[in-house]
Amino acid sequence: MWEARGGMAVVHVLKGEHRKAIELDKVTEGKLQQKLTNDPTTVPITEMNLHEIQERLAESYEAMKDGESAFEWYRNAHRNYANCDSCAHQILSKMHAKGLQHDVIDLLKTMGEKSPGEEFTLLTRFLVLWS
Numbered sequence: 001m002w003e004a005r006g007g008m009a010v011v012h013v014l015k016g017e018h019r020k021a022i023e024l025d026k027v028t029e030g031k032l033q034q035k036l037t038n039d040p041t042t043v044p045i046t047e048m049n050l051h052e053i054q055e056r057l058a059e060s061y062e063a064m065k066d067g068e069s070a071f072e073w074y075r076n077a078h079r080n081y082a083n084c085d086s087c088a089h090q091i092l093s094k095m096h097a098k099g100l101q102h103d104v105i106d107l108l109k110t111m112g113e114k115s116p117g118e119e120f121t122l123l124t125r126f127l128v129l130w131s
């Protein structure tokens, strides 16, 4: 069911109907959070889906010129999937614009830590892709 709602949200985004997309994505996001709490075996899949929905919520708020809500949803998305360089880019840009230099440094340090099994850190990938 959540996949169908997610598909409808994508259509609303494409049509520029961001408020409708946000309504659907918030319902889906809540249900996936509940699923994550109730059934820990779904963690990897649910976290990735959550990330996708939360990033789309951030983008919808961004399109509606609500930078504060966009910032919060990018941070939520990044918490669920820390390896997304796109969310990291948005968060770092917004932190910089807000003058949160210590937060920028903290995030960059976290991004520079190597995850087990990863060949490159997120910071390395980020610098290659975004500089």
Ligand SMILES: [Zn+2]
Residues within 6 Å of the ligand: 051, 055, 077, 078, 084, 085, 086, 087, 088
């Ligand atoms: Zn992301």
